Amino acid sequence: MTRSLFARNPSVLVFLACLGLFTLGVTALSEALGTGMISTSFVKTLGKTLSLSLIALAMDLVWGYTGILSLGHFAFFGLGGYMIGMWLMYERTRDIVVTSMANADIPPTPQEITDAIGNQIFGVVGGSDFPLIWAFSHSLALQLILVVAVPGLLALVFGWLAFRSRVTGVYLSILTQAMTLALALYLFQNDSGLRGNNGLSGLQNLPGLDDVPQSVVSLWFFWASALALGLGYLFAAWVVSGKFGSVLRGIRDDEARVRFLGYSVEGYKLFIFTVTAVISGIAGALYYPQAGIINPAEIAPIASIYLAVWVAIGGRGRLYGAVIGAAFVSLVSTWFTGGQVPSIPLGFYTIDWVDWWQVVLGLSFVLVTLFAPKGIGGLFDYFTGRKPPNRHGKDLGPGSGSLKEQEAEA
Amino acid sequence: MSTLLEVSGVSVSFDGFKAINNLSFQIGSAEMRAIIGPNGAGKTTFMDIITGKTKPDEGRVIWGEKSVSLLKMSEARIARAGVGRKFQRPTVFEDQSVFDNLLLALRKDRNPFAVLLYKRNAPDTEKVHDLAAQIGLSDQLERKSGELSHGQKQWLEIGMLLAQEPRLLLVDEPAAGMTPEEREHTTAILVEAARTRAVVVVEHDMEFVRRLNCRVTVLHEGAVLAEGSLDHVTSNKHVIDVYLGR
Numbered sequence: 001m002t003r004s005l006f007a008r009n010p011s012v013l014v015f016l017a018c019l020g021l022f023t024l025g026v027t028a029l030s031e032a033l034g035t036g037m038i039s040t041s042f043v044k045t046l047g048k049t050l051s052l053s054l055i056a057l058a059m060d061l062v063w064g065y066t067g068i069l070s071l072g073h074f075a076f077f078g079l080g081g082y083m084i085g086m087w088l089m090y091e092r093t094r095d096i097v098v099t100s101m102a103n104a105d106i107p108p109t110p111q112e113i114t115d116a117i118g119n120q121i122f123g124v125v126g127g128s129d130f131p132l133i134w135a136f137s138h139s140l141a142l143q144l145i146l147v148v149a150v151p152g153l154l155a156l157v158f159g160w161l162a163f164r165s166r167v168t169g170v171y172l173s174i175l176t177q178a179m180t181l182a183l184a185l186y187l188f189q190n191d192s193g194l195r196g197n198n199g200l201s202g203l204q205n206l207p208g209l210d211d212v213p214q215s216v217v218s219l220w221f222f223w224a225s226a227l228a229l230g231l232g233y234l235f236a237a238w239v240v241s242g243k244f245g246s247v248l249r250g251i252r253d254d255e256a257r258v259r260f261l262g263y264s265v266e267g268y269k270l271f272i273f274t275v276t277a278v279i280s281g282i283a284g285a286l287y288y289p290q291a292g293i294i295n296p297a298e299i300a301p302i303a304s305i306y307l308a309v310w311v312a313i314g315g316r317g318r319l320y321g322a323v324i325g326a327a328f329v330s331l332v333s334t335w336f337t338g339g340q341v342p343s344i345p346l347g348f349y350t351i352d353w354v355d356w357w358q359v360v361l362g363l364s365f366v367l368v369t370l371f372a373p374k375g376i377g378g379l380f381d382y383f384t385g386r387k388p389p390n391r392h393g394k395d396l397g398p399g400s401g402s403l404k405e406q407e408a409e410a
Numbered sequence: 411m412s413t414l415l416e417v418s419g420v421s422v423s424f425d426g427f428k429a430i431n432n433l434s435f436q437i438g439s440a441e442m443r444a445i446i447g448p449n450g451a452g453k454t455t456f457m458d459i460i461t462g463k464t465k466p467d468e469g470r471v472i473w474g475e476k477s478v479s480l481l482k483m484s485e486a487r488i489a490r491a492g493v494g495r496k497f498q499r500p501t502v503f504e505d506q507s508v509f510d511n512l513l514l515a516l517r518k519d520r521n522p523f524a525v526l527l528y529k530r531n532a533p534d535t536e537k538v539h540d541l542a543a544q545i546g547l548s549d550q551l552e553r554k555s556g557e558l559s560h561g562q563k564q565w566l567e568i569g570m571l572l573a574q575e576p577r578l579l580l581v582d583e584p585a586a587g588m589t590p591e592e593r594e595h596t597t598a599i600l601v602e603a604a605r606t607r608a609v610v611v612v613e614h615d616m617e618f619v620r621r622l623n624c625r626v627t628v629l630h631e632g633a634v635l636a637e638g639s640l641d642h643v644t645s646n647k648h649v650i651d652v653y654l655g656r
Contacts, residue, residue, distance in 0.1 A: 244526045246510050250503045257501045260461060261574065262489035262520050271522045389556055396505045396556060408505050408556075 005238055012237045015320050016230055023226040032215035040215040044204075044290045045334055047222035049327050051287035052310075054229045056326030057236050057319060058276035058283070059307050064316030065240050066272050067252030067401025069169075072158075072176030074303035075183050076151035076277040080284030081294045082187075083150055085200035086134060087143035088289060091207030093120045094138075124198045131193030147285040148278045155277030156270065163266040163273070168255070169400035177301045187296035199295025203288055218290065225286045229323070232279055236319050239275075248272060253397025309365045315377025317407055324376050333357065373406045381409075412475065414439040414608045415578055420459060420469030421632075429455040430466065431632035439577065442604035444619045444640075445612045447629035448652065453612045454498075456629065457580050461495050462488040474577075490520060494576030498583045500563035504556030508547055508566060511555050512538045515570035537573070545569040546595065561592045568599060578608045585618045597621050616640075 006013050028034040030043050038046075055077050062068050097116045101108045108116070119128040136142035162175055190196035206217055239245060250258040251265055259265050288294040307326075314325015335341060336357035344351040353360075368375055374388075381387070388406045396403045417435040421428065430452045437443050447453055458464035460471060462485040471480040473491060480488055489495075502511050516534060519525070542548045545565040550558065555566055564584060571579055584600065585593045600622065603609055613619050619626060619640060626643050628635040636646040643649050 239526065242526070243513060243528045243530075244522070246503075246506060246514050247525060249505055250514060253503055253505055254501060256463075256485075257497075257503070259485040260489050260495050261515055261570070262486050263525075264484070264486040264520065264522075267522050389554065391556065397503070403505055409554075 005234075005241060008241055009237055011320055012234065015233055015323070019226060019230050019233075023223065026222060027219060030215065030219055032213070032219050040218050043215075043218040043222050045331075047218065047225045047290045048287050049330050050222070050225035050229045051283045051290070052330050053323040053326045054225070054232050054283035054286070055280045055307065056310050056314070056322040057229070057232050058279040059311045060316055060319060060322035061236055061239065061248075061279075062272055062276045063308065063311060063401065064318070064322065065245065065252060066248045066269065067255075067399050068269060068273065069173045069308065069401060070176045070273070070276075071173050071301065071304045071308060072180040073276065073280050073307055075180035075299050076155060076280035077284035077287070077303075078183075078294065078296075078299035079151045079154065080147045080281030081288030081298070082194060082200065082284075083143050083146040083281070084285040085203050085288055085294050086137040086194075087140050088203045088205070088207065089121060089200050090117065090134065090137040091140075092202060092205055093117050095207050095210075096120070122195065125190040125196050127191075133193050144285075147281050151277040151281035151284075152274055155274045159270045159273040163269045166266075177304070180299055180304055181301050184296045184299040184301070187299065194296075197295055197297070199293055199298075200288075201293040203294065204290070204292035206289075221286065221290045225290075228282060228286055232282075233319060233323070235279075239272075240319070251399070253395075253399050253402040255399050309361070313365060313368050313375050315375030315407075317403055318377045320380075321375055321377025328376060329361070333361065336360070373404050412439050413437070414441075414474065415460070416470075416472040417456075417460070418470050418472070420466045420471065422455060422459065422464060422466040429632050430459065433469070433629075433633050435627065435634065437578070437608045437610065439608055440604065440606055442601065442609045442622055442624035443611070444622055444624055444626045445610060445629060446614070446616075446619060446626060446643075447635075450631075451629040452632040453629055454582065455632070457495060457582060457610075457612065460488075460578075460580060461485060461493055486520070489574070489576075492575075492577035493580065494571045494574045494578070495580045496567050496571050496582060496584060498586065500560065500567050502555045502558075502563050502566050502570070504554065506555060507552055508542065508555050508558070509538060509551040511566060512541055512569055512573050515573035517573065517575040541569045541573050544572070544599065561588045564588060564596070565592075568596070572599075572603065576607065579603060579610065581609065581611045583613055584611065585613070585615060593618060594621075616644075 026038060026043060026046055029037040031038070031040050055073060059070070059073055062070050062073070094113070094117050097113060097120060101113065101116065114130070115128060118130050122128055136146065158179055162172060167175055186192055187194055188197050194200065204214065204217070206212070209217070240248065247258060247263055247268055251268060255265050310326040310329045311322045312325070313329055314323065315321030336353045339354055341353040343353065372378055374381060386409055389408055391405045394405060396405070396408055413436050415437050417433060420430055420433045422430045433452070433456065445453055445456070455464060459466050460480065462480060462483055465481065472478070473480050483491065503514070513530070513534065516537060518528070539548065542551055545568060547562060547566060547569065550562065555563065558566060564587070568584065581600065584596050588596060597618070600609055600611065604624070611622060625638065626640050627637045628643050628649050630652050635652065636643045636649050
């Protein structure tokens with residue numbers, strides 16, 4: 001019975017192979033190393049899509065497998081982005097400041113350099129002093145640690161408080177929304193120390209690598225995102241395939257029963273909540289250097305709701321479903337909102353997709369939930385002959401997040 | 411025989427209604443006990459208190475040789491201490507195979523990190539197969555438990571209970587919805603289990619209780635009305651009045 005992870009989950013190998021081929025294909029068509037058919041900005045879009053797929057994977061772990069409908073995971077994503085953004089912005093500004101001061105008659109003192117950097121970064125919010133939270137921003141290593149530590153700690157504290165009080169279902173979702181809203185509102189303030197609604201910008205420029213063109217940098221990040229997604233997928237598959245995954249699905253379908261088996265449900269929820277927050281932070285740290293800018297609007301509650309929509313459309317409770325959902329919806333969304341889709345003139349009214357895309361997305365979410373709960377991932381069941389159990393409309397457990405009849409496998 | 415569980419002077423009320431009223435109960439470490447009583451007598455609440463789901467307003471629940479109180483422990487810790495519970499309706503993890511259900515219940519380290527690093531090994535697999543044989547589900551191991559018949563689910567749950575290796579089994583109407591042959595099998599499993607551990611069976615069916623051949627506790631309005639052999643309690647005037655007479 002001790003078969004390897006791949007033997008038990010052939011889909012993991014298929015997924016990794018597809019991801020590898022995709023990465024090679026994009027590289028071969030890129031401007032930097034290939035034919036140039038794919039523009040640098042589209043490589044960035046694809047890289048961002050891979051990062052979004054990674055956070056969707058985290059969402060699937062926490063919602064699809066454990067039944068916790070968290071509507072706050074984009075807060076962790078954003079925090080990861082802010083943490084890497086601080087270093088990028090600090091180092092880049094320092095480079096500029098040092099270069100411009102090098103021509104001065106008197107060499108600048110370290111204090112003068114620091115003040116000049118502070119002025120550059122915080123001038124927009126009317127300050128020049130470095131807030132305490134920027135204490136580590138000079139060190140890439142420390143900021144990288146913060147990428148996982150800050151979202152992880154926030155999730156740990158928040159989760160401990162929420163799960164310990166046995167907050168579940170809709171109430172937990174509302175609580176997570178409140179958390180992300182509170183964080184966004186805090187970051188919007190100019191004195192939060194992270195430049196208020198200006199956010200951090202210029203993140204696409206890597207400090208000290210000015211002579212490397214963006215076409216190459218974009219590929220680096222694309223590769224990094226692909227690698228992170230591949231490793232994240234392996235990790236997630238490993239977590240859900242063993243006994244731990246058994247406990248998680250048990251919690252999703254019937255939490256009280258798991259408790260009476262002697263498992264500390266709160267401990268498991270806290271574990272998966274924190275781990276997925278860390279994954280989200282990493283995904284964010286890969287996303288925002290490709291986006292170039294991060295501001296508090298990214299953390300707005302709606303972002304986390306989108307995340308749930310992606311996972312639902314892709315098919316929750318299966319890892320590839322989450323990835324496909326995130327990739328598909330975010331790419332289609334880019335297409336629609338990019339103004340490339342021709343408007344439809346109706347004579348009396350013109351359907352402009354930039355405005356109407358939201359409606360299409362909302363509608364498709366409703367339709368998928370009602371008529372195809374398996375989402376896009378369900379198409380694979382159609383081709384492989386996997387059937388849902390016939391339970392006469394009964395869910396698989398009493399839990400609020402438990403799988404529906406159509407979502408399960410017979 | 412040493413006492414495994416001692417419940418003394420326990421009361422609990424919900425919105426003014428006294429579900430359990432100064433109830434006292436004890437059971438030895440290898441004993442079978444049947445609890446009978448009309449609807450609303452407090453049987454389920456009694457189990458809820460022992461398993462930690464409901465906290466009583468007053469009274470003590472003392473467990474084991476070290477006489478620890480169960481009242482301050484969480485459900486999961488009480489379960490780990492050795493209290494296993496079977497619910498009235500079969501509750502198994504329907505989306506998971508019979509094998510996974512049993513493996514999940516197997517007495518092992520419940521710590522998240524230990525579970526994450528757990529690797530299935532031969533002794534555990536063998537244990538699961540033994541249990542499956544005991545509950546007659548050997549050929550169903552790979553099936554999803556949601557597909558099992560009602561009776562099979564009841565057994566799977568009994569199997570999960572045995573897999574936990576509890577020192578006290580609380581079983582709520584184990585024979586509900588079973589055919590006569592299935593009942594007989596269930597009786598055999600419970601009687602066998604009671605050789606080495608304490609078993610408390612809540613049951614409506616007098617015929618089933620008679621077959622268990624054990625001491626009987628009659629609950630009424632949240633308190634013990636009578637206790638003794640089945641013949642003893644069924645000849646008790648109070649019992650006849652409140653329960654059998656109707």
